[in-house]
Amino acid sequence: MKTKILVTLLFVGVLYACSKDKFNTKPTLSLKSVSSTVVPFNGSLNFEFEVTDKEGDISDSLYIKKVRLNRRVVATIRDSFAFRIPAVPNTQKTFVSIDMGFNNHLISAINPPSTGNPPVRENDTLVFKFALKDKGKNLSDTFTSEPIVIRRQ
Numbered sequence: 001m002k003t004k005i006l007v008t009l010l011f012v013g014v015l016y017a018c019s020k021d022k023f024n025t026k027p028t029l030s031l032k033s034v035s036s037t038v039v040p041f042n043g044s045l046n047f048e049f050e051v052t053d054k055e056g057d058i059s060d061s062l063y064i065k066k067v068r069l070n071r072r073v074v075a076t077i078r079d080s081f082a083f084r085i086p087a088v089p090n091t092q093k094t095f096v097s098i099d100m101g102f103n104n105h106l107i108s109a110i111n112p113p114s115t116g117n118p119p120v121r122e123n124d125t126l127v128f129k130f131a132l133k134d135k136g137k138n139l140s141d142t143f144t145s146e147p148i149v150i151r152r153q
Contacts, residue, residue, distance in 0.1 A: 027053040027132045027140040032095065038149045045100045045148065049130070056090035057135035062098060065129040068108045069147055070122060075110045085132070096132075106150045121152035 028051070035046040051058050061082045068076055088094055100106055108124040115122065126148050132140040 024052075025054045025136070026138045027051055027058055027134050029130055029132055029140050029143045031143060031145075034145065034148075036148075037146060039102070039106060039151060041151045041153055042102045043106075043151070044102060045106060046097060047100075047128070047130070047145070048095060048097045049132075049143070050093065051096050051132060051140075052093045053134055053138075054092060055134070055136060056092045058094060058096075058132065059085050059087045060133045060135050061085060062096065063131045063133065064098075064105075066108055067127045067129065069125040069127060070109070072113050072122065074113065076108045077110050078105065079108070081105065102150075107152070108150070109152075112152050123152050124150040126150060 030050040030052075032048045032050050033046075034048075035044075039045050062085055063080070063082045065080045066076075066078070083098055085096060106124075106126075108126055109122070112122045112124065114120060128145040128148065130143045130145075
């Protein structure tokens with residue numbers, strides 16, 4: 001009798017575990033590609049993410065925070081900003097591409113230090129942190145990029 005109950009409970013547990021969805025209410029970000037780890041002066045940078053969400057309501061905002069890794073601490077500009085995610089049909093899995101321009105999104109130091117003769121401006125070395133908010137106000141885990149060099153001259 002105990003064996004039958006144990007087998008039945010085990011069967012019900014396995015059945016319950018197999019019926020779980022593979023997507024969560026909280027959106028997930030998975031990096032698919034980054035255009036470069038060194039961005040030329042006046043260049044641009046593109047990140048492409050795969051986004052999954054159980055309800056498929058990802059059309060809200062992608063928040064981005066820049067963290068400057070340079071040793072010299074200087075005043076920075078636009079350390080945090082958001083991109084609106086365009087309306088997409090409710091789908092549990094989609095791709096989001098973010099294009100960042102040099103002057104609006106990539107430069108960090110307001111007045112980067114210069115070295116050498118003739119003077120050469122110090123490049124910005126940055127990591128980007130991304131988090132997605134869906135229409136249900138659920139926030140994804142933060143994705144952090146590898147260091148990216150932004151050439152200043």
